[in-house]
Amino acid sequence: MSEQLAIELEGIDKRFGAVQANKDINLKVKKGSIHGIVGENGAGKSTLMSILYGFYHADGGEIRIDGKTVTIASSQAAIALGIGMVHQHFMLVENFTVLENVILGAEGGARLSKGIGRARAELKRLAADYDLKVDPDAITGDLPVGLQQRVEILKALFRGADILILDEPTGVLTPPEADHLFRILRVLRDEGKTVLLITHKLREIMAVTDEVSVMRRGEMVATRETSKTSMGELAELMVGRRVLLDVEKTPAQPGAPFLSVEGLNVRDARGVDVVKDVSFEVRAGEIVGIAGVSGNGQSELLEAIAGIRPARSGVVTIDGTRIDLAAARRDPAEIRSYGLAHVPEDRHRMGLVTRFHEYENAILGYHRDPACGRGAFLDLDAIRATARAGIEKYDIRPPDCALKTANFSGGNQQKIVLAREIERDPAVLLVGQPTRGVDIGAIEFIHKRLVALRDAGKAVLLVSVELDEVRALADRVLVMFDGRVVGERAPETAESELGLLMAGATQEAAE
Amino acid sequence: MTAGQMPRWADYILMPAINVAAAFFVSGLVVLAIGENPIDAVRILVWGAFGWNEGIGFTLFYATNFIFTGLAVAVAFHASLFNIGGEGQAYIGGLGVAFACLALDRFVPWWVTLPFAVAGAAAFGAAWAYIPAVLQAKRGSHVVITTIMFNFIAASLMVYLLVNVMAKEGSMQPETRTFEDGGRLPLLDTILPGVDFGSAPANLSFVLALIACVFTWVLIWRTKLGYEIRTFGANQTAAVYAGISPVRITVITMLISGAMAGMMAVNEIMGSQHRLLIEFVSGYGFVGIAVALMGRSHPLGILFAALLFGMLYQGGAELAFEMPAITRDMIVVIQALVILFAGALEHMFRPALIKLFGVLSAPATRPA
Numbered sequence: 001m002s003e004q005l006a007i008e009l010e011g012i013d014k015r016f017g018a019v020q021a022n023k024d025i026n027l028k029v030k031k032g033s034i035h036g037i038v039g040e041n042g043a044g045k046s047t048l049m050s051i052l053y054g055f056y057h058a059d060g061g062e063i064r065i066d067g068k069t070v071t072i073a074s075s076q077a078a079i080a081l082g083i084g085m086v087h088q089h090f091m092l093v094e095n096f097t098v099l100e101n102v103i104l105g106a107e108g109g110a111r112l113s114k115g116i117g118r119a120r121a122e123l124k125r126l127a128a129d130y131d132l133k134v135d136p137d138a139i140t141g142d143l144p145v146g147l148q149q150r151v152e153i154l155k156a157l158f159r160g161a162d163i164l165i166l167d168e169p170t171g172v173l174t175p176p177e178a179d180h181l182f183r184i185l186r187v188l189r190d191e192g193k194t195v196l197l198i199t200h201k202l203r204e205i206m207a208v209t210d211e212v213s214v215m216r217r218g219e220m221v222a223t224r225e226t227s228k229t230s231m232g233e234l235a236e237l238m239v240g241r242r243v244l245l246d247v248e249k250t251p252a253q254p255g256a257p258f259l260s261v262e263g264l265n266v267r268d269a270r271g272v273d274v275v276k277d278v279s280f281e282v283r284a285g286e287i288v289g290i291a292g293v294s295g296n297g298q299s300e301l302l303e304a305i306a307g308i309r310p311a312r313s314g315v316v317t318i319d320g321t322r323i324d325l326a327a328a329r330r331d332p333a334e335i336r337s338y339g340l341a342h343v344p345e346d347r348h349r350m351g352l353v354t355r356f357h358e359y360e361n362a363i364l365g366y367h368r369d370p371a372c373g374r375g376a377f378l379d380l381d382a383i384r385a386t387a388r389a390g391i392e393k394y395d396i397r398p399p400d401c402a403l404k405t406a407n408f409s410g411g412n413q414q415k416i417v418l419a420r421e422i423e424r425d426p427a428v429l430l431v432g433q434p435t436r437g438v439d440i441g442a443i444e445f446i447h448k449r450l451v452a453l454r455d456a457g458k459a460v461l462l463v464s465v466e467l468d469e470v471r472a473l474a475d476r477v478l479v480m481f482d483g484r485v486v487g488e489r490a491p492e493t494a495e496s497e498l499g500l501l502m503a504g505a506t507q508e509a510a511e
Numbered sequence: 512m513t514a515g516q517m518p519r520w521a522d523y524i525l526m527p528a529i530n531v532a533a534a535f536f537v538s539g540l541v542v543l544a545i546g547e548n549p550i551d552a553v554r555i556l557v558w559g560a561f562g563w564n565e566g567i568g569f570t571l572f573y574a575t576n577f578i579f580t581g582l583a584v585a586v587a588f589h590a591s592l593f594n595i596g597g598e599g600q601a602y603i604g605g606l607g608v609a610f611a612c613l614a615l616d617r618f619v620p621w622w623v624t625l626p627f628a629v630a631g632a633a634a635f636g637a638a639w640a641y642i643p644a645v646l647q648a649k650r651g652s653h654v655v656i657t658t659i660m661f662n663f664i665a666a667s668l669m670v671y672l673l674v675n676v677m678a679k680e681g682s683m684q685p686e687t688r689t690f691e692d693g694g695r696l697p698l699l700d701t702i703l704p705g706v707d708f709g710s711a712p713a714n715l716s717f718v719l720a721l722i723a724c725v726f727t728w729v730l731i732w733r734t735k736l737g738y739e740i741r742t743f744g745a746n747q748t749a750a751v752y753a754g755i756s757p758v759r760i761t762v763i764t765m766l767i768s769g770a771m772a773g774m775m776a777v778n779e780i781m782g783s784q785h786r787l788l789i790e791f792v793s794g795y796g797f798v799g800i801a802v803a804l805m806g807r808s809h810p811l812g813i814l815f816a817a818l819l820f821g822m823l824y825q826g827g828a829e830l831a832f833e834m835p836a837i838t839r840d841m842i843v844v845i846q847a848l849v850i851l852f853a854g855a856l857e858h859m860f861r862p863a864l865i866k867l868f869g870v871l872s873a874p875a876t877r878p879a
Binding site: 336344350351353360364367373 | 735736738739749752869
C-alpha cells in the first residue's frame with residue numbers, strides 16, 4: 001500500500017446555467033483504497049463523478065489519473081484510462097439481452113459472434129468469482145431493478161476497470177445483497193483497484209470505506225479517515241445539523257380493513273409467475289411493511305394492486321369496493337377513484353414526467369378531477385394553486401411550480417409525488433421505495449408524513465428494500481420470497497431472523 | 512440536464528432563425544458556385560414572395576397548405592407518434608371535400624357547403640389515419656411504416672376512383688367535373704377590402720388554417736386530452752400509471768392528426784382547383800414534417816415556418832424565372848437545405864447557444 005494517488009482533482013468547477021453544481025473541488029484518492037463520497041442529494045456528487053467519467057466537462061480545474069494530467073472528453077476516454085462506472089440510474093439498453101449490454105461499447109472487432117463468445121466465457125467467470133449471477137440471455141428490461149444493477153456492475157468489471165465508481169449502488173439492494181457487494185468491493189481493493197463509492201448512507205461508508213469525503217452544496221467540506229470518524233460527525237458535516245435517524249411513533253390503533261388482497265397471482269412478460277397466491281389485509285391506522293430481497297415479487301405486487309400490471313387472478317377490496325383484478329378491463333384511474341393512492345417505486349420511470357413543469361406533475365393521474373378544470377379543459381390557475389400548496393406543505397425546493405421537474409433534486413422530486421398522492425386524502429396508500437435516492441433531511445420528512453397518514457386512520461402498504469426503513473415504519477412486517485408471503489413478523493424481530501426469511505430459509509425447511 | 516438552460520424565446524425563435532440563416536448561407540455558396548450573385552438571388556426570392564400583391568397571395572396560399580400538414584405532424588409528435596402519412600391523409604381528405612361540393616354546389620351557396628366540406632376533409636383524413644393508428648395501438652405495427660405505406664395505397668386508390676368512378680363523362684382527364692359557385696371558397700382579396708392578390712388563389716382557407724392553429728394550441732396546452740397526449744408522448748409508463756390508456760390516446764391523436772392533414776384539401780380543392788384531380792397534394796404532406804420540426808411543434812412556430820416555406824415556394828418560382836441559371840431544381844436544392852438545417856440538423860447549434868447563454872446569465876444561485 002503506497003501513498004500513490006489514483007485520482008487527484010484540483011479546483012474542479014462546474015456550473016449549469018445559474019446553478020453552481022461543483023465549486024473548487026479538491027480530492028485525493030489513494031490507489032488501492034475504497035474512498036467514500038457522501039452528501040445530500042443535490043450536493044454535487046453525481047455531477048463530480050460525471051465529470052470524472054467524461055459525461056460533463058468541467059468549467060475549470062485539473063484531473064490527474066495515476067499522477068498524469070488528463071482531459072476526459074468522453075466516457076470512452078474514461079474507459080481507456082481504466083475508469084468504470086455504475087450509475088444510479090442505469091445506463092442499459094432495455095431491449096438488449098444482458099450479454100449484449102455487457103459488451104456494448106466493447107464488442108471487440110467487427111464480427112459480433114467472436115466477441116460474444118469471449119464475453120459469455122468472461123461473464124461466466126465473473127459470475128463465479130463474485131457470485132453475480134444473471135441469466136446472460138435474459139432481456140434486460142424484463143429484469144427487476146436489483147438484477148439490472150448487477151448487469152451494470154458486470155459491465156464495469158468486464159471492461160477491467162482499475163478505478164470503479166459506484167453511484168448510490170445499494171439504493172435497490174437488501175442488506176445481504178449490499179453486504180455481498182461490499183465483499184466484492186473489498187476483493188477488488190485487495191487486488192489493487194481503486195473504488196469510489198458515492199452514497200448518502202452513512203452505515204455503508206462506515207462498513208466498507210477506508211477514507212471518506214463529504215460534500216455539501218457543491219463544495220467538498222471535509223475528508224476523513226473512516227476509522228477516525230463517526231456516523232454522527234459525518235451526518236453533521238453533510239447537513240450542518242444533527243439528524244434523527246429513528247422514527248418516532250406511537251403504537252398503531254388498527255381499525256377496519258381498508259385494503260384486502262385475496263389470492264393474487266401475477267405472471268410477467270417472460271411467462272414466469274412472479275406473485276404466487278398472495279393474500280393479506282391492511283387495516284385503517286396501520287402501516288404494513290413488505291420486506292424482501294429486490295426481485296421477489298414486491299414490485300409486481302404493488303403494480304398489480306394499482307391496476308397497472310395484469311393479474312392472472314385475484315381480488316382486492318379497497319375501502320369496501322371489490323375489484324376483480326383479473327377482469328379484462330383494469331384501469332388504474334378507476335382503482336384510484338375508489339380511494340387508492342400509489343407512490344411508485346421508480347419516480348423517473350413511472351411517478352413523474354420529468355420534462356413537465358412541476359405543477360403538471362402535481363396532477364398526474366388526477367387530471368380528470370373536476371378540481372383540475374371543468375369539462376374538457378384544464379384550469380391552470382387552480383392547478384398551480386394546488387401545486388403551490390403542496391410545495392409549501394412539503395417544503396419542496398426550489399419553491400417554483402413552473403420549474404421543469406427534471407431540475408429538482410431526487411428528494412424534492414419524491415416530495416412532489418408524495419404531495420400529489422397523500423394530499424388527495426386516500427383511504428389506502430401504496431408506497432414503493434419511498435426514500436430511494438433521497439437525502440437524509442428528506443427521508444426524515446417523508447417518514448413523518450407516512451406516520452402522520454397512518455395516525456389519521458389511513459392504511460399504508462410499504463414496500464422497501466431498506467430493511468431498516470421497513471422495521472422503523474411498519475406496524476407489521478410481511479416477508480416476501482420468490483413471489484410468496486413467507487411470514488409475518490413484528491417489526492422488532494431481529495434483523496437476522498428477518499434476513500433468514502428474506503433468503504427463503506423457512507421455505508426450504510418446509511419442503 | 513440540457514433542457515431549460517436557455518430562455519424559451521431563444522428555443523422557439525432564435526434557434527430556428529439561426530438554422531434558417533445557416534441554410535441560406537450554404538444556399539448562397541451554391542448560387543455562387545453556379546456563377547450567380549447570391550445577394551441578388553435573395554432579393555429576387557424575397558421580393559417574389561412578399562414584394563408584390565400577387566406574390567403575397569401565392570405565398571399565403573402555399574402557407575395555408577403547410578400550416579395544415581405541419582399541424583398534423585405536430586399533434587402526433589406531442590404523443591411521440593411520427594405520422595408521415597400526411598400526404599395520403601390529405602389526398603383522401605380531398606375525397607371528403609369533393610363529395611360535399613359535388614353534392615351541394617348546384618343547390619346552396621358556398622357558406623352552406625363549407626362546413627360539410629371541412630367535416631368531410633377531416634373525417635376522410637382521420638379515417639385514413641385510423642387504420643395505422645389501430646395497428647400501432649393494438650398490434651404494435653410502427654406508424655412510420657404503416658402511414659408511409661398508406662400514402663401509396665391512397666395514391667393508387669385515388670387514381671382508380673378518378674379514372675374509373677368519378678371522372679367527368681366523356682373526358683380522358685383523371686378529374687371530376689368543375690364545381691359550381693356553391694363549391695368554391697371566396698378568395699381572400701374579395702373578403703378583405705382594399706387588397707388585391709391578382710390571380711393568386713389565396714382564399715378563406717387561410718383563416719381556417721389560423722383557426723386550426725388556435726385550436727391546436729388550446730387542445731395541447733389547455734385541455735385534459737392535450738395533457739394526456741403530452742404525458743403519453745413524454746413517458747408512456749407514467750401515462751399508464753396515471754390511468755391514461757395507450758390505445759385510446761394513440762388512436763385519438765392519430766385521428767386528430769389525420770383530420771388536420773385532410774383539411775389541407777379544403778384549400779386546394781374548394782379554394783383553388785374547384786375540382787378533385789390527381790396528385791393535388793404534390794409533396795405538401797412531406798414538407799409538413801419539416802414545418803413541424805422547424806416550428807418546434809408549436810402552432811405559432813408552425814405558422815412562421817409555413818410562411819417561410821410558402822415564401823420559398825413562391826419566391827423560388829420567381830427566382831427560377833428571373834435567373835435562368837437557377838433552375839427549378841436549384842430551388843428544390845435550397846428548399847432541401849432549409850429542411851436539412853431546420854429539420855435534420857435542428858440541434859446542431861444548440862450546445863454553442865446554451866454555452867453562450869450560460870456565460871451571459873452570470874448571477875449565481877445555489878445548487879438545488
